[in-house]
Amino acid sequence: MEPNECYRTLYCNAGNLAEYALAEALSRDVWHPYFGFQAISLDIDHVFSLCPTLETINTIAKIKGVGVTKMLSKDYYKLHTDTERGVGINMLLQHRNSFCAYVDPQENKTLLLDYQSNTMYLFNTQVLHTVLNFEEDRYMFTVEFEDTKKLLPYRALVKMLSKENIL
Amino acid sequence: MDPNECYKELYCDGGTLAEYALAQSLKQDLWMWYPHFGSSVFSLDLDQVLSLCPTLDTINNIAKIKHAIVTNMTPNDHYKLHIDETAGPRINMLLQSQNSFSTFIDVNNNKTVHMNYQPNKLYIFNTQVPHTIFNFEGDRYLFSIEFEEHKSVLPYRGFIKRLRREQKLTGSLSLIH
Numbered sequence: 001m002e003p004n005e006c007y008r009t010l011y012c013n014a015g016n017l018a019e020y021a022l023a024e025a026l027s028r029d030v031w032h033p034y035f036g037f038q039a040i041s042l043d044i045d046h047v048f049s050l051c052p053t054l055e056t057i058n059t060i061a062k063i064k065g066v067g068v069t070k071m072l073s074k075d076y077y078k079l080h081t082d083t084e085r086g087v088g089i090n091m092l093l094q095h096r097n098s099f100c101a102y103v104d105p106q107e108n109k110t111l112l113l114d115y116q117s118n119t120m121y122l123f124n125t126q127v128l129h130t131v132l133n134f135e136e137d138r139y140m141f142t143v144e145f146e147d148t149k150k151l152l153p154y155r156a157l158v159k160m161l162s163k164e165n166i167l
Numbered sequence: 168m169d170p171n172e173c174y175k176e177l178y179c180d181g182g183t184l185a186e187y188a189l190a191q192s193l194k195q196d197l198w199m200w201y202p203h204f205g206s207s208v209f210s211l212d213l214d215q216v217l218s219l220c221p222t223l224d225t226i227n228n229i230a231k232i233k234h235a236i237v238t239n240m241t242p243n244d245h246y247k248l249h250i251d252e253t254a255g256p257r258i259n260m261l262l263q264s265q266n267s268f269s270t271f272i273d274v275n276n277n278k279t280v281h282m283n284y285q286p287n288k289l290y291i292f293n294t295q296v297p298h299t300i301f302n303f304e305g306d307r308y309l310f311s312i313e314f315e316e317h318k319s320v321l322p323y324r325g326f327i328k329r330l331r332r333e334q335k336l337t338g339s340l341s342l343i344h
Contacts, residue, residue: 001243036277074168076272076279079248097281099268101301103245108205110245112266112303132270134281 001111006102006129008122008158008167012053014091014141015118020050021141022093025068036077037069039142053120053166054143057089060160062146068093071131071138079103082125086149087157091120091141098133122167124154168280173271173298175291175327178341179222181260181310182287187211187219188310189262192237200239205246211235211310222289222342223258223312229329231315237262238309240302248272251294255318256326257311259292260284265305271296291343293323 024042031038047066048055057063071077082088092115102111105128113121113129120141126149131138145152161167191211200207216235217224223232240246251257261269261284269282274297282298284290295318300307314321330342 074278074280076277078274078277099301099303101245101303103247105245105247108245108247109243110301110303111243112301114303132268132279132281134270134279134283 001102001104001109003111006111006124006127007113010053010089010120010122010161011166012051012120013118014051014120017047017051017054018091018093018118018141020046021068021091022139025070025093025139031070034067034069035082037071039067039069041065041067054089056164057161057166060164061152061157064144064146066141066143069140069142071098071133071140073133073136075133077131079105079128079130081128082149084148085125085144086147086152087145087154088123088125089120089143090123091115091118093139093141095133095136095138097135098131098138100129100131102127102129104128122154122157122161125149126154168271168273168278170280172323173280173293173296174282175343177222177258177289177291177343179220179289180287181220181289184216184220184223185260185262185287185310187215188237188260189308192239192262192308203238206244207239208236211237220289225340225342226258226330229333230321230326233313233315236311236313238311240267240300240307242302242304242306244302244307246300248274248297248299250297251318253317254294254313255316255322257292257294257313258289259312260287260289260310262308262310263305264302264307267300267302267304267307269298269300271298291323291326294318295323
């Protein structure tokens with residue numbers, strides 16, 4: 001599997017954003033179901049103020065919402081491609097023994113998305129992927145775009161962001 | 168998911184056996200390995216295995232062992248979610264791994280149990296619970312015992328019962344909790 005076809009690292013230090021997003025996640029009591037996860041929304045203007053790179057991305061591809069998803073301990077998210085999203089932006093905020101992997105079922109190959117702290121990734125949701133969480137709650141910062149997979153596929157956004165030296 | 172329904176640790180130090188099995192794996196010529204459901208496999212000398220691990224020798228008297236093998240997965244290999252075709256329980260020991268995961272899945276409830284192999288430990292592995300393997304880095308070597316009896320004759324629970332009965336009969340024998 002070709003890693004660049006699955007994910008790309010965004011050039012930006014998202015430490016402040018990660019700190020804010022995790023603090024929000026840990027303080028909220030009310031979570032909403034979101035495609036098999038639980039989720040909260042974050043204030044988009046505040047997110048932009050903490051991460052100007054996302055504000056720039058918003059001028060290139062309109063962001064619909066930003067939030068945090070939660071996966072409970074021992075939860076399994078089966079192999080799938082997203083139904084609506086073509087591409088997303090993800091950053092792992094907190095976990096203990098979990099992984100997200102892309103899978104090529106024809107070739108029986110896999111690729112780990114080895115999330116690094118305070119780092120955001122452009123995530124190709126149209127490559128089969130799965131998430132397994134063995135211990136404790138797993139929190140993920142996530143960005144959803146207005147355009148769905150037909151209008152905004154992964155490769156198109158990669159091209160646009162590369163031109164702006166964000167990737 | 169109840170981990171006890173997925174795997175049980177055997178009371179036995181598999182250190183000497185692990186050392187032997189890994190050494191054999193690393194020195195095998197390529198042609199000695201044969202393809203087996205997406206991984207490569209070679210057979211170990213069963214008598215040698217039983218001599219290095221008396222616990223397995225005892226188990227062989229309780230449920231006849233068909234063969235002892237080592238499976239190899241290369242980096243980025245994935246063994247899809249499956250249950251074994253013929254085996255009920257197997258006995259497994261991870262010999263070498265850099266970054267791999269073996270995990271049981273409850274597909275109805277979207278839950279998982281990590282088969283967290285510890286070094287030199289043998290585990291009874293319930294192959295009839297859906298399970299999958301991800302090998303992200305380096306070659307992964309797994310020692311594995313397969314029994315003669317088909318899963319319909321020797322299911323995981325039945326095997327555990329046999330071991331418990333034997334423990335009770337002998338008194339001194341200590342194989343599982």
